[in-house]
Amino acid sequence: MTTTAEVEAPTALEATRLRRAFGAVQAVVDASLTLERGTVTALIGPNGCGKTTLMLMLAGLLRPDGGEVTIGGLDPMQDGASARARIGWMPDVLGTWDSLTCTETLVTFGRAYGASAAEASQTAYSLLQRVHLAEYAAQPARVLSRGQKQRLSLARALVHDPDVLILDEPASGLDPRSRIELRDLVRSLASEGKAVLISSHVLSELDEMVDEAVFMARGVTLGESAQAEVARAKARWRVVALPGQDVHEALSSATRDWSPVEGADSSTAVVQVADAEDAAALLGKLVRKGVRISAFGPVGSALEQAYLSLDQDRR
Amino acid sequence: MSDAVQTAPESPQAAPAQGGARRRTRGALGRPTVRGIGLIAGLELRQRVRSTRWRWALVSVAALIAVVTGLIVIATPDDAYSPGDLVFGLVVYFVLFVGLVISPTLSATAINGDVKEGTLAPLQATTLSAWDIVLGKLLASWLASLAILVVAVPFMGFAFLDSEAHPGAMLTVVLVLAFELLLVCALGLGWSALAARTSASAVLTYVTVAALVVILPILFVLLMLTMPSDHQVTHVYRDYPYGISNIDEERYPYIDESGERFRCQEDTWTSTTYRTDRLWWLLAVNPYVIVADSAPTPEPPDDDSYYYADGILDGIKMGVRELRLPPAVYEDYCRPELSDEELYRREQRDALPPTWPWALGAHALLAGGAVYLAARRVAVPYGTLPAGTRVA
Ligand SMILES: Nc1ncnc2c1ncn2[C@@H]1O[C@H](COP(=O)(O)OP(=O)(O)OP(=O)(O)O)[C@@H](O)[C@H]1O
Ligand SMILES: [Mg+2]
Numbered sequence: 126m127t128t129t130a131e132v133e134a135p136t137a138l139e140a141t142r143l144r145r146a147f148g149a150v151q152a153v154v155d156a157s158l159t160l161e162r163g164t165v166t167a168l169i170g171p172n173g174c175g176k177t178t179l180m181l182m183l184a185g186l187l188r189p190d191g192g193e194v195t196i197g198g199l200d201p202m203q204d205g206a207s208a209r210a211r212i213g214w215m216p217d218v219l220g221t222w223d224s225l226t227c228t229e230t231l232v233t234f235g236r237a238y239g240a241s242a243a244e245a246s247q248t249a250y251s252l253l254q255r256v257h258l259a260e261y262a263a264q265p266a267r268v269l270s271r272g273q274k275q276r277l278s279l280a281r282a283l284v285h286d287p288d289v290l291i292l293d294e295p296a297s298g299l300d301p302r303s304r305i306e307l308r309d310l311v312r313s314l315a316s317e318g319k320a321v322l323i324s325s326h327v328l329s330e331l332d333e334m335v336d337e338a339v340f341m342a343r344g345v346t347l348g349e350s351a352q353a354e355v356a357r358a359k360a361r362w363r364v365v366a367l368p369g370q371d372v373h374e375a376l377s378s379a380t381r382d383w384s385p386v387e388g389a390d391s392s393t394a395v396v397q398v399a400d401a402e403d404a405a406a407l408l409g410k411l412v413r414k415g416v417r418i419s420a421f422g423p424v425g426s427a428l429e430q431a432y433l434s435l436d437q438d439r440r
Numbered sequence: 441m442s443d444a445v446q447t448a449p450e451s452p453q454a455a456p457a458q459g460g461a462r463r464r465t466r467g468a469l470g471r472p473t474v475r476g477i478g479l480i481a482g483l484e485l486r487q488r489v490r491s492t493r494w495r496w497a498l499v500s501v502a503a504l505i506a507v508v509t510g511l512i513v514i515a516t517p518d519d520a521y522s523p524g525d526l527v528f529g530l531v532v533y534f535v536l537f538v539g540l541v542i543s544p545t546l547s548a549t550a551i552n553g554d555v556k557e558g559t560l561a562p563l564q565a566t567t568l569s570a571w572d573i574v575l576g577k578l579l580a581s582w583l584a585s586l587a588i589l590v591v592a593v594p595f596m597g598f599a600f601l602d603s604e605a606h607p608g609a610m611l612t613v614v615l616v617l618a619f620e621l622l623l624v625c626a627l628g629l630g631w632s633a634l635a636a637r638t639s640a641s642a643v644l645t646y647v648t649v650a651a652l653v654v655i656l657p658i659l660f661v662l663l664m665l666t667m668p669s670d671h672q673v674t675h676v677y678r679d680y681p682y683g684i685s686n687i688d689e690e691r692y693p694y695i696d697e698s699g700e701r702f703r704c705q706e707d708t709w710t711s712t713t714y715r716t717d718r719l720w721w722l723l724a725v726n727p728y729v730i731v732a733d734s735a736p737t738p739e740p741p742d743d744d745s746y747y748y749a750d751g752i753l754d755g756i757k758m759g760v761r762e763l764r765l766p767p768a769v770y771e772d773y774c775r776p777e778l779s780d781e782e783l784y785r786r787e788q789r790d791a792l793p794p795t796w797p798w799a800l801g802a803h804a805l806l807a808g809g810a811v812y813l814a815a816r817r818v819a820v821p822y823g824t825l826p827a828g829t830r831v832a
Contacts, residue, residue, distance in 0.1 A: 147825065181831050184565055188467070188821040202821060205468050206567040209820075214565045220558025222483070224490035236479050237566035265490075281562060 137162050137320035138212075138289045143182055143192035144344075145175075152178040154344035156192070160289060160320035165311055167331045168324040169432055170341030176324045177217055179341070180291050183322070184214035197288055210238060213282035217293040219274045223267035227258055227277055230266060231284055238285035245284070252280040257306065271298040279307070283314075290314060292323045296330060308334045329426040338428055340435055351435060358430035362404050364411070365420035366392045375416045381407065395424055467819030470569025480568070480576020481583070484550075488584065501538060502591045508534050509595045513602055524751025525605035528596070529732070532613050533752070535592040536727060539621050540653065542588055544645040547581035547628030549638040551814060552829075556638065560818065561831055570819035574629065574811060581625040589617055603751065609735040616734050619800060620727045623807045624649055630810025633817035636828045652726060660722040668712045669767075676772040676779075679705040694775075704774035713767035720763045724795040725802050732756035734796040746782050761789050 138160040145153045153175040160166055168176050181187035183194060185201030185208050194201055201208035222230060228249050235245030253259045256276040261269060269277060275298055282290060292311075296304050304327075311334055315321050325331055331338070340351035363386070366372045373391040376383040382397040398404040408421050424430060488494070512530045551574075554560035563573055593614065600610045628645040635641035680702045681692055692701040723729050732753040747758060765785055772779035778786070822831060 182821075186561060186565060186820045186822065186831050187825075188823050205820065206470060206569065209565055210567050212565070214562070216558065216561055218558040218561075220554075220560075220562060222487050222559055224487045225483070229486070233479065233483055234562070234566065237476070237563060237568050239567055278562075285566075 135161050137197060138183060138322075139193075139195045140179075140183060141193050143179065143189045143194065145178055145182060145187060145189050147178075151344055153182070153189075156341065156344070156346045157348070158322075158339045158346055160322055161337075162288070162320050163315050163318050164336040165315045165321040165323060165334055166337040166339060167335040167428065168322055168339050168341060169328065169331070169428060174341045175344040176341055177293055179346075180214070180293050180322070180324065183289075184212050184291050185209045186214070210285060211288045213285065213287035213290045215278050215282040215290075215292045215295055217297075219271070219278055221266035221269070221274055221277065224265055226263050226265055227253060227269070227280075228262045230277065231280055234281050235284040240285070248284055248286075249280075252283055255283075255310065256280045257303075272300060272303055275299060276303065276307075279310075288319060290319055290321045290323075292321065294324055294326070296325050296327055304330060328429040328432055331428050332426045335428075338431070340432065342435065347435060351431060354431040354434055355427055358427040358434070359423065360397055360399065361424040361430065362396055362398050362407075363420065363422060363424045364394050364396055364418065367417045367419055368392055370416055372411075372416060375411055375414050378414075379407065379410055467570065467821050467823070469571055469815050469819050472569065472571035472575050476568045476572025477576045477579060480563075480573055481579040484577055484580035485583065488546075488580070494584075494587075498587060498591050501542070501588055502595075505531075505535060505538065505592050505595045509599055512599070525603045525609065525735075525737070525753050526751045528599045528603035528605045528609065529752035531596055531599035532617070532731060533728060535589070535596060536617055536620065536731060538592070539585060539588055539617060540624060540649050540727065543581070543585040543621050543624040544628045544642065544649060546584045547577065547625040548632050548642040548645040550577045550581060550629050551632040551817060552636055552641055553632065553638050555636075555829060564818060564820045570815045573818050574633075574815040577814075578622075578625055578629055578811060581628065582622050585621040585625060586618060589614065589621065604738070605751070605753070606736040606738050609737070609753070612734045612736065613731060616731050616796075616800075619803070620730070623727075623803045626807035626810045629814045633814035634826075636826055653728065656722045656726060660719050663719055663722070664714045664716060667715060667718075669715050670710050671713045671767055671769060672708055673711045673713070673768070674706055674708045674770045676704050676706050676770070676774045678702045678774050702774075715767065716763040717766045720760060721795075721798075723760055723763065724799045726799075727803075729756060729760055730796045730799045730803075733760065733794055733799070746778060746786060758789075760795065761792050764792055764795075765789060 136159055138158075140159075141157045143153055143156045144151070156175070156179050158166070158168075168179070170176055178187065182189045183196075183201075185194075185196075185205055188202060196208045196211050199208040199211070201212075222233075225233065228246065231249035231252055232242065232245045235248050236242060240248065250259075250262070253262050256279055258269075258273060258276055258280065261273060266274065266277065275295065279292070279295055282292070295311075296307055299307060308330065311321055311323065315336075323331070323335065338351070338355055340347040340354075364372050364376070364383075368390075369392065371391045372394045373383070373385065376394055376396055383394045385391070386393045386395060396407065398407060404421075408418065411418055509531050512527055512534075516526050516530070551560065554563075560573075564570075596613065597610065624645070627648050628641070631641040631644040631648070632638070635644060678694075678696070679692075680700060681688075689701070692703045694702050694704070696702055724733070733756075735753045735757070737754040737757060738750065747762075765788060768781060768785065770779060770781040772782065817826070825831065
């Protein structure tokens with residue numbers, strides 16, 4: 126009874142007030158996050174802020190000094206193997222057995238999670254298709270390029286069809302096409318009902334992929350303040366008019382909250398809008414005023430904006 | 441008012457404290473499963489067999505053992521003095537040497553090497569237990585080192601037929617060698633779990649093997665010399681009536697090999713002896729001694745020699761047993777037959793229980809401890825990480 130209730134609960138993983146030190150280094154100070162089924166959550170923060178350490182604790186590989194982790198009602202500290210069975214973890218270091226072929230690697234992992242040999246090779250075959258490595262199925266892993274190893278590593282995290290996916294910098298080393306494919310793959314995994322936590326330093330890429338973002342700095346996850354920052358960033362739109370046009374004047378007369386762009390003249394500005402609806406209304410107004418707009422859209426990546434402003438706050 | 445003050449600030453602090461008391465300090469070892477051990481062993485063997493030129497390695501080992509066996513057969517005297525198990529013993533000892541030298545390389549980087557390559561953490565993240573991973577690695581390295589033994593068996597068999605060893609010796613020797621290779625593999629695994637660097641664990645494994653084979657015997661000698669004990673020893677020697685023409689046959693009752701009359705004189709004085717009976721166990725845990733002690737030897741001839749060792753395995757077996765006896769207090773150089781004390785000591789020595797079961801037991805404890813440490817090292821979730829390592 127309770128287990129079925131837990132399986133259907135929307136929260137796939139919940140971590141509260143995790144902390145972890147390595148000797149004198151306090152890697153994670155206070156981290157809390159919730160992963161919902163069917164959503165992709167980004168874990169964002171500067172180098173050394175404790176993202177990998179947090180992910181290791183979530184994946185049941187590292188014991189937190191304090192705090193709780195619950196994965197579908199299981200505590201990885203108490204019921205290690207059954208909690209690990211629900212998590213797919215892709216590490217940031219690429220470890221592959223050089224002499225084993227891609228298929229053998231995936232079959233080995235499938236069987237390590239308890240699948241029979243037949244099941245495991247079935248899964249291995251479909252996963253290799255899914256990460257576009259089918260033509261390398263019989264190649265030893267040592268001939269794979271970095272990006273191909275990365276995709277093999279992702280497939281490895283999927284062999285047991287986990288509820289929760291923890292991907293530590295899966296996009297590093299991927300070419301643009303593979304990144305787009307990774308994005309689509311992650312989205313389709315989420316649409317299958319998995320909860321995905323993904324860390325990356327390429328924020329513009331995460332923008333299109335994630336539903337939620339967890340910012341982390343110096344071992345602390347930033348909750349509300351970071352969400353507010355993301356919302357603010359999403360509300361910043363850039364207006365570019367043809368040279369000689371005075372956008373500043375037009376925005377002021379429309380009583381908009383705007384700011385000039387550094388190093389640009391009055392034909393460029395950043396304006397605060399409430400939402401896309403509001404932005405469309407503003408654009409119509411500017412055009413009617415006779416301002417010759419050449420570009421109008423959100424300022425860069427919202428996550429990047431939020432990240433940079435938070436990072437500034439920290440210093 | 442007062443209960444609000446109590447509950448509000450305390451509840452966030454109480455939770456981690458409770459959690460800390462209930463939480464295990466290190467990861468669970470889990471249970472070994474046949475499937476898990478087999479999976480890891482298969483993985484390791486496949487990885488190793490494909491990445492090394494193992495065929496050539498085995499052929500070179502075979503060639504080396506063949507050459508040494510041939511030289512031993514030619515070099516040992518084949519005359520009226522039957523060499524007993526000399527040829528067999530020497531070949532067995534050489535095979536043991538080769539095994540002790542090669543086996544550490546098969547397991548001494550099994551865990552820290554995988555950590556370095558980043559292949560251990562993904563396995564730890566699966567549902568395999570720590571015992572599965574560790575025992576699988578142990579099994580793989582043991583099977584690989586047994587290949588050396590399999591290659592060596594024909595040569596040992598040849599040497600066996602060329603010697604006058606006890607028929608059962610071939611079996612015990614192969615079994616003991618296999619066990620000793622398992623011990624070395626376990627030691628390598630243990631060190632590869634304890635040391636962060638692969639070079640360190642390789643060196644430490646060799647040092648441990650050297651400790652058993654060389655350092656403990658050296659320690660035996662040194663300790664023996666540092667603890668001399670003084671004993672009243674009665675010496676019996678021959679006294680000849682030099683220069684006396686009318687020899688009183690009553691006083692000189694014995695006649696020696698060249699027809700001279702002599703008598704036996706006793707003299708007692710304090711002399712320094714060494715209490716090897718307190719230190720012999722330092723030798724008993726030596727793999728070479730275990731091989732010798734466990735090999736059955738032919739029945740001793742029913743004569744009046746004090747030592748009747750025949751060949752090398754038998755000789756070492758007798759030697760270590762002799763060291764287990766307290767120092768002799770009666771040295772008889774006079775009468776040709778055995779003295780009462782010598783007869784008594786010979787009887788005592790032959791009645792001593794063999795040491796190899798204890799020594800193998802000690803080795804099993806050592807191997808078990810090493811494997812246990814290795815299992816603790818790979819158990820997740822990690823409590824404290826070994827210094828200088830990352831999980832991934
Ligand atoms: N095993 C360890 N021993 C000692 N210190 C460690 C260990 N693992 C991590 N740290 C320290 O903890 C901090 C957080 O490291 P972590 O790897 O979690 O950072 P990260 O956020 O993943 O960084 P990056 O973005 O570069 O991947 C760092 O200061 C690091 O030096
Ligand atoms: Mg990291």
